[in-house]
Amino acid sequence: MGQVFQFAINGLMSGAIYALIALGIVAVYKATRVVNFAHGYVIMMGAYFYYTFAVLLPASDWFPDLTYAPDWLATAKAEAPMFSPAAAYLSWLENLPRIAFGLIAAIIAASLLARVIERFFMRPLLGQSQFAMIMITVGLISVLSGVKSMIWTGDAASVPYLAPNPAIRFEVFGSPVFIFGANLASMVIAIAIFGAIVLWLRRSAAGVAMRAASEDQSTAYSMGISVPQVFARAWVLAAATGAVAGAILAARDGISPSLGLFGFSVLAIVLMGGLDSFVGVFIAAMCVGVLEALVQWQLGGDWVEVTPYIAVLIVILIRPHGLMGSEEVERI
Amino acid sequence: MINGNLKATYAADERINNNAYKTAFVWGFAALAALFPFVANDYLILIACQYGIMVVAVVGVNVLTGYTGLISLGHGGFVAIGAYGVTIIHAGLTALSVPAGLQPFIAIPAAMALAAGIGLLVGLPSLRVKGVYLAVATLSASFIIIFLIELDALAPFTGGKNGLTTADPSFFGWVLDTQREVYALIAACAFATVLLVQNLFRTRVGRAFIAIRERDYSAEILGVSLLRYKLTSFAISAACCGLAGALFAYFYARVLPEQFELLLSLQLVAALVVGGMGRTMGPVFGALVIVLAPEFLKLTLGALMGSTVEAAQIRAPLQEIFFGALIIGFIMFEPLGIAQISDRVFRALNRWPFARG
Amino acid sequence: MLRVEDVHLSFGGVKALQGVSFEAAKGEITGVIGPNGAGKTSLFNVLSGFYTPSTGRVIVDGQDISGLKPNARAELGMARTFQNIALFRGMSVLDNIKLGCHTRLNTNLWSALRYFGSAQKEELELRADLEERIIDFLEIDHIRKAPITALPYGLQKRVELARALAMQPKLLMLDEPVAGMNREETADMARFILDVQEKFGTTVLLVEHDMHMVMDICSRIVVLNFGQQIAQGTPDEIANNSAVVDAYLGQAA
Structure with missing residues (x-):
């Protein structure tokens, strides 16, 4: 029983990150009716930006070290036993300037990237067929993946966690449960961002403009909504949340090009939940997270990578528009 | 009215090469392909074989994505099934002591049928969902196919991550054990595939595909069974990719799972977009660009940087960027692809000197 | 009825x-x-x-x-036309009308792949029949090769009627x-x-x-x-x- 709990909580923690990534795909879809196949690669870029600004730059000679190292911290760190929670908090505090700088810079850089993509590749196709725009994102997969390998030639590396990473141990029904603090914190961050953005889209004028643009671009345009601006906002939103998700993932799994492929499993999750339903996608993300954890437990780690794909095929066959997606009534 | 296209019978009007320059082009191409193995060096044979295999696979993607309008990002998976299918079937036939000279005649159709069967399975969601959902479904299917091939439990059959070695095919005792000989097989298959698939689109079957792409409900009203034709399209498409896979296995005599991953699926789509979706000549032109692009890059980099380590390092990423840029560039500036450009050229030739453009 | x-x-x-x-x-x-x-x-x-x-x-x-x-x-x-024209825009007028005959034709996948033989015969008969019965009748012979998008609204409506009639x-x-x-x-x-x-x-x-x-x-x-x-x-x-x-x-x- 305790073991089930352990895997369930592991699943929820990775599910929350899925949800955060999915948010970007759904937001872009809601605003522009384009499914961004390259979202995983945008996230990969976000992760590499974080790696650059939090690790590579501070390590270079000409850039400030960006660590917070007053005397008391050094002494406290020396006194704290290895792998103790205190040591974890102290080392996080020491790295905090790097983490904050890296995260903010990564968000800015990813947003800039999104603006470039939107302005030069998406906007010229405004009003063209969806097919064309989807194909553009397919082309972007290749371009972003190539650009990444051009700039960052190094192998897999590790980056600092966003939150302190003490090991948390407790017992449930007599069996031990073990959680990394940073993963728990990431889950909280992911859910908070997800909730805040969904609320913002529901309540704010910008959110209404986005929904109007998704209904009918030309009508929205003629009603005075700047459709290009809505598009740009959606892309920036997706890239910014993607950068946070990328930083979390990079800290958890190490930084590597396979982050791009990760995006495809999130795409599967998005379709499972229903392309245009934030709630459905959130539920699907959590379900797949837990499902993956259970698969890992019962069938082994190999099967985890195909779990979302098998799940999406089954869900699409049973409910073609996902768990909570709206079925388009065909007008003839 | 300028048409340069005057016909006296319906039969003449229904011809495909309705223009002397097109006829000349097709026969010229065929003659070149036939003479090629006698004059080309090994390097050119290698390129030509890669090209032929690519053409067959892209024709398959064209049937589904170009003509029927169902986006697929997972056709690399069907190529994998063809390649592994033919390899494993060969091993099985040898075990059953079927004469070697007959084996390819069983193995190739069987591998195609296997790919078509799995295509039908993957196509099932297409009956209920359209567009993006289908693209993700096919993508998922291809990930699952590669995963199963690499799975340790199936390694006794598939060789797992180490891949398999394919036997040299023997046609009634003529063993194709050099690349130059396999070229003959590939060229014949490529021509046959392009021709047969082109024929489809002169009849009700192909028209039904196009109608589904254009407006599915309207097609249904006119009596086109969406179920039947979407699945048929999937099966034909997968069978072509299966054939490409079989040729691939014969040509390289070795199959590895990583050769069929996402990059291949993207290359197939890129070739189609570049060549022209829903056009007979689309795959023929597009595959040429996709096959020549890496060679072109290699030459350019070699000229600019010499054979340095850096040049070798940036070649792979550059190639990736180039494929992506091709898709994006053609979608933005010539969405109908090279086939459209060639159409313009042929039209201009036909009218010359009376009109241009 | x-x-x-x-x-x-x-x-x-x-x-x-x-x-x-x-x-x-x-x-x-x-x-x-x-x-x-x-x-x-x-x-x-x-x-x-x-x-x-x-x-x-x-x-x-x-x-x-x-x-x-x-x-x-x-x-x-049963044939119908649509309020907001539902022609196949990527096909020529002739192909649109031919599609209307879908249910009357018998070519299957295998004969279609071969083309020469039964499929060709059927296609040519179809073409002759359509020319006489539909295209002449509705006076659209001058646009038979035109793409749908190039036609004015009134003609598109007529082509749609032609497509429905092709079904007999x-x-x-x-x-x-x-x-x-x-x-x-x-x-x-x-x-x-x-x-x-x-x-x-x-x-x-x-x-x-x-x-x-x-x-x-x-x-x-x-x-x-x-x-x-x-x-x-x-x-x-x-x-x-x-x-x-x-x-x-x-x-x-």
């Missing part, structure tokens, strides 16, 4: 059709009229199988077709065939519809707003308002029916 029995259709809470029943006699032109939103197109969509009515039956030639898919209905000889339908359903046309084009279209009825003996069901045309060419008229059938009869009866006049002009205060 066509009998509609007590058809009800609703989308969620919206009742699009409430108890529509009428009969279209063989070889005659029956008109369906009503103000905007009366449920005319919904009725057509029920007839061609896009919407499944919650209750009621549709009977063609004595056969209950309520459960059939749209393509199966086409094979029974027993029942032809026309959804607003002259909407948005000028007088001359309307007169042309009315003449074509009458010709079709005379020449092929086709049963025609027609939804239209142009009252003059409906009154002129229909032998029976069914009037819908807010999903309810408020009258049916000959054009004269309808013109003098007070409920119909109320629906169109508004009730006298």
Whole structure:
């Protein structure tokens, strides 16, 4: 029983990150009716930006070290036993300037990237067929993946966690449960961002403009909504949340090009939940997270990578528009 | 009215090469392909074989994505099934002591049928969902196919991550054990595939595909069974990719799972977009660009940087960027692809000197 | 020929059709009229199988077709055109019309792959037949190779009629065939519809707003308002029916 709990909580923690990534795909879809196949690669870029600004730059000679190292911290760190929670908090505090700088810079850089993509590749196709725009994102997969390998030639590396990473141990029904603090914190961050953005889209004028643009671009345009601006906002939103998700993932799994492929499993999750339903996608993300954890437990780690794909095929066959997606009534 | 296209019978009007320059082009191409193995060096044979295999696979993607309008990002998976299918079937036939000279005649159709069967399975969601959902479904299917091939439990059959070695095919005792000989097989298959698939689109079957792409409900009203034709399209498409896979296995005599991953699926789509979706000549032109692009890059980099380590390092990423840029560039500036450009050229030739453009 | 029995259709809470029943006699032109939103197109969509009515039956030639898919209905000889033209825009006029013959042809996948032989024979016969029977008849020979997008609205409507006729339908359903046309084009279209009825003996069901045309060419008229059938009869009866006049002009205060 305790073991089930352990895997369930592991699943929820990775599910929350899925949800955060999915948010970007759904937001872009809601605003522009384009499914961004390259979202995983945008996230990969976000992760590499974080790696650059939090690790590579501070390590270079000409850039400030960006660590917070007053005397008391050094002494406290020396006194704290290895792998103790205190040591974890102290080392996080020491790295905090790097983490904050890296995260903010990564968000800015990813947003800039999104603006470039939107302005030069998406906007010229405004009003063209969806097919064309989807194909553009397919082309972007290749371009972003190539650009990444051009700039960052190094192998897999590790980056600092966003939150302190003490090991948390407790017992449930007599069996031990073990959680990394940073993963728990990431889950909280992911859910908070997800909730805040969904609320913002529901309540704010910008959110209404986005929904109007998704209904009918030309009508929205003629009603005075700047459709290009809505598009740009959606892309920036997706890239910014993607950068946070990328930083979390990079800290958890190490930084590597396979982050791009990760995006495809999130795409599967998005379709499972229903392309245009934030709630459905959130539920699907959590379900797949837990499902993956259970698969890992019962069938082994190999099967985890195909779990979302098998799940999406089954869900699409049973409910073609996902768990909570709206079925388009065909007008003839 | 300028048409340069005057016909006296319906039969003449229904011809495909309705223009002397097109006829000349097709026969010229065929003659070149036939003479090629006698004059080309090994390097050119290698390129030509890669090209032929690519053409067959892209024709398959064209049937589904170009003509029927169902986006697929997972056709690399069907190529994998063809390649592994033919390899494993060969091993099985040898075990059953079927004469070697007959084996390819069983193995190739069987591998195609296997790919078509799995295509039908993957196509099932297409009956209920359209567009993006289908693209993700096919993508998922291809990930699952590669995963199963690499799975340790199936390694006794598939060789797992180490891949398999394919036997040299023997046609009634003529063993194709050099690349130059396999070229003959590939060229014949490529021509046959392009021709047969082109024929489809002169009849009700192909028209039904196009109608589904254009407006599915309207097609249904006119009596086109969406179920039947979407699945048929999937099966034909997968069978072509299966054939490409079989040729691939014969040509390289070795199959590895990583050769069929996402990059291949993207290359197939890129070739189609570049060549022209829903056009007979689309795959023929597009595959040429996709096959020549890496060679072109290699030459350019070699000229600019010499054979340095850096040049070798940036070649792979550059190639990736180039494929992506091709898709994006053609979608933005010539969405109908090279086939459209060639159409313009042929039209201009036909009218010359009376009109241009 | 066509009998509609007590058809009800609703989308969620919206009742699009409430108890529509009428009969279209063989070889005659029956008109369906009503103000905007009366449920005319919904009725057509029920007839061609896009919407499944919650209750009621549709009977063609004595056969209950309520459960059939749209393509199966086409094979029974039901053809239709659409209110906002649903031609295949990426195909030429000729290919559009050929597609209309889909149900009449027999080429299967294998003969199609070969082409030469039975498929070619069938295609050439089809071409000759279409040229004589449809393209000449509807006077669209000058545009047969043109892409749909290059055609003006009136011609597109005519091509759509051609595509429906290619099927050699027993029942032809026309959804607003002259909407948005000028007088001359309307007169042309009315003449074509009458010709079709005379020449092929086709049963025609027609939804239209142009009252003059409906009154002129229909032998029976069914009037819908807010999903309810408020009258049916000959054009004269309808013109003098007070409920119909109320629906169109508004009730006298």
